[in-house]
Amino acid sequence: MKKVYLDYVATTPVDPLAVKEMAPYFSDKFGNTMSLYSLGREAKKDLEESRKKIASLISADPEEIFFTSSATESNNTILKGIKGSHMVISSIEHACIMESALWLEKQGARVTRIPVDKFGLVNPLDIEKAITKDTALVSIIHGSNEVGTIQDIGEIGRICREKNVLFHTDASQTFGKIKIDVENIDLLSASSHKIYGPKGAGIIFKRKGVDLTPLIHGGGQEEGLRSSTVNVPSIVGFAKACQIAEERMEKDLEKISRLFKKLVQEVLKIDNVYLTGHPEKRLKNIASFYFSFIEGESLVLSLDLEGIAVSTGSACSSRSLEPSHVLIAMGLEHEQAHGSLRVSLGRNTTEGEIDYFVDKLKESVNKLRKISPLCIQKK
Template identity: 50%
Template sequence: MKVYLDNGATTPVDPRVLREMLPYFTSKFGNASSIHQFGQESKEALEKARKQIARAINASPNEIIFTSGGTESDNLAIHGVYKGHIITSSIEHPAILNYCKHLNHTIIPVDNYGFVNFDKFEKAFTPESMASIMFANNEVGTIEPIKRLAEITKSKDALFHTDAVQAFGKVPIDVKKLGIDLMTLSSHKIYGPKGVGALYVKEGIDIKPLLRGGGHEFSKRSGTENVPGIVGFGKAAELAVKDMKKDNDKLTKLRDKMIKSLLEIPNSKLNGHPRERLSNNVNVSFSFIEGEALVLNLDMKGIAASTGSACSSSKLEPSHVLLALGIHPAEAHGSLRMTLGRFNTNKEIDYVLKQIPEAVLKLRRISPFR
């Protein structure tokens, strides 16, 4: 049996999305900037997708800029409005943290669940500040109180950006109600194609482009638009909202079944918050073993999962997210992240829940840490 439980890394393309995309690789191949019929056909498809994305987050189409993905949108958001100081959190994606390294920045710590410290956040503002706090964390699934963080930012007359790559499609997002100024989205986490993303920029906010050229995307992101990809992203966003309740009901049940069962393994611990977490996220640490060894063992059984540790050049470093949550490095090393998706079944999860305890037991038997 093959079970894909790494939907936080990327999702398969939904067949309904692929169907929409296919004509834009063949007969409808025009450049959306061309004035002939081929071009206009692509332009219409591009604008339809812009409307679909906008509708999914209660924005206006002219507030959506298409990019090459979450990483570019994160970089563009910061580059676009940075005035001299950025406030971010210790558990952000590298697309934020590595960009901030080159800027004047303040990193706000999080508590044991991954919630940003309000008090330190509020005190970090200077007249030059902007803030960027992720909507939901990609490793432990913690959902941040975005409305409150945006309110604090507004009270300081600053701009608020959120990376909603993981939250989009799982948490209802209304940018107006939440008070978000800029927001990052990515297509390949919501059953759309890879290499496509968007940045929501609230009307009236002027951003400085990263890519300059022919003036595409309201002169905010030059480069010929990836029309098939964008068409797929639009459809995926429409489906994400339409199916959100159905998907979440199913995912939450599977997630909770997995968490309950895995915590019956002695010396195991859930990472992140038990309830304020993404419907598809399971992150558990097993003492005395290496997460990588567990991932490889599961891979041999056909199960695709990931670990909290990142392989960095020569040494294995525990995840910066787990360490920020105050998890001991040894425990962080023994973490396993499984992210469910729309196409997982109960039968698959039963199989996984049979394989994991066996793999953990086997690895503990040979563990030098016991």
């Protein structure tokens, strides 16, 4: 059966060049970066080279990059490691921010959740109004993993700087895909497996002078911010993936934008289908739709039978029967949010795959609407 992967937002295949780069670190170069002998010193040197390559992608100083195991760990470390009693987040953050915020509230912190408009956009003025004298951190997702909307982090960062409040952005979906300027950003998180690197590596960009209490204590690796033996193979692979992303960014963006346009045009020819997210301020690799009279899960499973991998929303919530908190925050009714389908494109996506997907989508929608009780009731 033909296999078409259109869920690059959930995870990406590792670039073969990154796999090649990683290979020696499982055998000959297996040293521990904390060891004094040459095997360890060489691992440490390669770790620092990787840090430089990753920093270059966001024009940061290598000393401002700290390795973690994932963006989830980076986000947890940041939210739980900032000292202060009040925090501002948006209502469309990834589960790892939403859940960390809930946990912090249970510990006695105050969290303000900023609403979004129907396109999933935060109004920076709402953030300005929410900041009080005890606000320690503003944390706003850069590109939405569900609908692709990109927030104006330049302006939000400027407001935070003016108000003397730290600004963090979860850039898991934008890092390596579009240019990021860290000028007004104090903290940023990103993940390797979203940009054709291996799983098991993430970063915290932490501006010099920003104080974070570690989440994991131990041997003092990563300047004491994240103890535990450093995962050199994954970090080396992540660095290679960053280097490739930097070289290919424009070319990839151009190709993906073209495929996105075609995909959206074709899907919107189906009756009662709507595109979510901002019309312009958006990532072009994510197209999220909702279909009237159908459950997104039924569509995902029907397309899976045709060899197509897509999702209903974020990978973390797609096994839950709750409608997406992001779509609800954007004002969709529960019924509409239940009909959502997220299609995400990647470097390897072809025009032929889009054609195949659109054909199978039309067939699946027709089949499911014929047996949908919601559709029958309308007749």
